[in-house]
Amino acid sequence: MGRTNEPPRLPEGSFAAWSRDRLAVARRGADECGDVWQLEPGVYVAAAAGPCEAVLRRAHDFPKAPSPLFPPPKRSSGAPTPEERAHAHAARMRGLRPQEVAARVGEIAPRTARFVDEWPTDQDVEILPPVRHALAEIGVRYLFSEDAPALLPLAAQLFLAREVLVRPSRWAWPRWIPTPARRFRTRQQVAFTDALRPIVRRRRSSGRLGDDMLGQMLRPSSRYGLLPEEAVLDTLPAITVATFETPSRAAGWILLHLARHPEAAGRVAAEAALLPADPAATTGTHLDGLRYTQALVREVLRLYPPSWLLTRRATRETQLAGYTIDAGSTVLVCPYTAQRDPREHAEPDRFRPERWLDDADSPAKPGAFLSFGTGPHGCEGAALAMAMLTLLTAQTARRYDVSEPSGPEPGYQVATFEGLATVGLRLRATLRS
Numbered sequence: 001m002g003r004t005n006e007p008p009r010l011p012e013g014s015f016a017a018w019s020r021d022r023l024a025v026a027r028r029g030a031d032e033c034g035d036v037w038q039l040e041p042g043v044y045v046a047a048a049a050g051p052c053e054a055v056l057r058r059a060h061d062f063p064k065a066p067s068p069l070f071p072p073p074k075r076s077s078g079a080p081t082p083e084e085r086a087h088a089h090a091a092r093m094r095g096l097r098p099q100e101v102a103a104r105v106g107e108i109a110p111r112t113a114r115f116v117d118e119w120p121t122d123q124d125v126e127i128l129p130p131v132r133h134a135l136a137e138i139g140v141r142y143l144f145s146e147d148a149p150a151l152l153p154l155a156a157q158l159f160l161a162r163e164v165l166v167r168p169s170r171w172a173w174p175r176w177i178p179t180p181a182r183r184f185r186t187r188q189q190v191a192f193t194d195a196l197r198p199i200v201r202r203r204r205s206s207g208r209l210g211d212d213m214l215g216q217m218l219r220p221s222s223r224y225g226l227l228p229e230e231a232v233l234d235t236l237p238a239i240t241v242a243t244f245e246t247p248s249r250a251a252g253w254i255l256l257h258l259a260r261h262p263e264a265a266g267r268v269a270a271e272a273a274l275l276p277a278d279p280a281a282t283t284g285t286h287l288d289g290l291r292y293t294q295a296l297v298r299e300v301l302r303l304y305p306p307s308w309l310l311t312r313r314a315t316r317e318t319q320l321a322g323y324t325i326d327a328g329s330t331v332l333v334c335p336y337t338a339q340r341d342p343r344e345h346a347e348p349d350r351f352r353p354e355r356w357l358d359d360a361d362s363p364a365k366p367g368a369f370l371s372f373g374t375g376p377h378g379c380e381g382a383a384l385a386m387a388m389l390t391l392l393t394a395q396t397a398r399r400y401d402v403s404e405p406s407g408p409e410p411g412y413q414v415a416t417f418e419g420l421a422t423v424g425l426r427l428r429a430t431l432r433s
């Protein structure tokens with residue numbers, strides 16, 4: 001039955017085109033259909049800042065499906081009220097607050113510096129694996145301090161399990177079927193949790209809870225009290241992977257932009273010259289001083305948001321930007337098109353870090369920047385991600401000129417399925433003259 005206020009659709013066949021080139025179809029949908037459009041019956045795309053923000057903020061109408069990697073908070077008895085859920089969530093995420101991150105910049109900077117030191121110069125190097133390793137070391141250390149070495153190899157396995165699971169497959173197996181990939185993931189999660197449980201118990205029984213993210217989780221919060229052990233154990237596998245999975249995708253795009261925009265890289269290098277020679281002496285104030293570098297990171301995230309498509313489901317029939325959205329339908333939120341909208345950003349496809357230093361594109365403008373999401377499920381790790389990426393960018397540019405391999409072929413492929421990424425990215429570092 002046709003309705004008058006149904007969002008417009010691209011012509012037939014767009015779903016097949018979607019499987020071939022999702023970014024191109026997302027752009028066509030936004031250009032030809034407008035702010036909200038339909039990919040197929042029951043699958044809507046929010047393509048502009050306003051509707052994207054509305055979907056992410058209206059979590060009652062458009063809830064996020066609980067991910068097997070991010071199970072909802074549990075309490076020992078009874079179903080939690082929404083308020084309890086919010087307090088439990090806040091209690092678990094305390095260690096990621098900006099002030100906590102700022103206090104630990106002196107631990108993060110030496111590890112990003114080590115990545116820079118170890119980058120073999122004057123040769124084309126596949127750079128994402130070492131970036132991922134460096135960020136995983138930082139992330140796992142941030143969460144577990146001196147307990148990190150025991151957990152780092154298991155974190156790498158967790159990442160692998162997730163990669164296998166999100167790989168596109170011809171069959172959409174029902175959620176309850178234990179496919180080999182799902183069994184592998186479950187085994188890795190169990191292995192991680194089994195290694196973590198004695199650490200949690202030891203810290204609790206000794207009273208030495210630690211000052212890291214785990215230590216923060218183990219302290220009672222004023223609003224929630226003490227988190228049950230299982231709530232701590234259930235959350236940490238996903239948080240562990242989150243500390244390096246998306247950030248390493250972002251780092252790929254950033255390093256590529258350093259290679260493609262030598263002037264911008266030069267400006268970053270000049271700013272980075274003010275960092276202390278000993279990376280361990282770097283503080284939150286030094287980080288705040290890297291204003292252009294932060295703007296560059298933000299600009300790359302605007303153009304290439306690693307989480308370029310977020311999924312929600314409409315719980316009931318509702319309105320979005322004047323259109324009727326059916327109950328049970330899927331709503332895809334697309335920061336990628338929203339952030340390339342000329343109504344939000346002048347010359348939206350141009351890489352221009354300065355825009356974040358001007359007043360016009362102020363980060364406070366609602367909806368102008370959605371790479372970290374927004375609303376109740378917005379990214380909890382944004383401060384940590386910005387700290388790691390800004391330091392990595394500044395230290396790289398200070399030491400090297402980065403370049404792409406010569407030749408007609410790009411040194412990477414754009415992946416869109418498991419996040420927007422530069423798969424196989426090869427880059428060359430030459431000592432800056």
Ligand code: HEM
Pocket residue numbers: 056064070096239240242243244246247250301305306307310311370371372373374376377378379380381382384385
């Ligand atoms: C450049 C790096 C990163 C980007 C672009 C990014 C992006 C995002 C986005 C878009 C969301 C919202 C997902 C949705 O609404 O469906 C999200 C959620 C989240 N991110 Fe990040 N993230 C990054 C780094 C991190 C880091 C370092 C952590 C640290 C642990 C982290 C932890 C989380 C958590 C816990 C959530 C879930 C919040 C919830 O569901 O309530 N992220 N991230």
